[in-house]
Amino acid sequence: MKLYALILAGSLTLLSLAATGVRSETQTYTDPYKMMEVLADNTFSRIAKDQSKIEADPEVLRLIVNEELVPYIDSRYAALRVIGNSADLRNTPREDLLAFVDAFQNYMVATYAGVFTQYRDQKVMIEPARAIDNQKIISIKTRVIDPGKPDINIEFKLRRGKDADTWLVFDMVAEGISLLDSKRAELSNLIRQQGLKSVTVLLTEKAQAPITRPEEK
Secondary structure, three states: OOHHHHHHHHHHHHHHOOOOOOOOOOOOOOOHHHHHHHHHOOOOHHHHHOHHHHHHOOOHHHHHHHHHHHHHEOHHHHHHHHHOOOOOHHHOOHHHHHHHHHHHHHHHHHHHHHHHOOOOOOEEEEOOOOOOOOOOEEEEEEEEEOOOOOOEEEEEEEEOOOOOOOOEEEEEEEOOEEHHHHHHHHHHHHHHHHOHHHHHHHHHHHHOOOOOOHHHO
């Protein structure tokens, strides 16, 4: 299966885990399975409700992703994982790291918004809860059901930080392909060759591009 299709499936799954309506503040969950259940109860409702707005202006999807999805993703952790050994983090100015995290998050928001233009009422099934004990990183398996097509298995990686009780998503693995690993492969060489600041500028430019359907690019 092509990577785009996997990103699409995983992105649609993530959207299905986004709560509906405008929140005055982000909900937090100490039980990751409960978080998935609560958010999945409102599967696709906001994007379905705003279809006419999205058809008129796909940029609405950027707003939806920022409001509904970003609060439940550990963008900082994911961005630092993407950098990995490509840069000397200990000697990198803090402001440069923060700028990269912000650019990476905005880049991923644009990526998700683009694939969400392909929403076609897919359904998602989440595995039953299992014991967590003292684990700090867990995986939760889901299945995307699209009538007339084979089911797609998506595994979400969640973590809770040191001294934290709440859980956030930092990666998804679709049919064995990690989105985080694919982005690290895409960006790590660029960071080594051009430097973190240069890649930050590149991601910022990509993130600012208009939201369009993938086939329109």
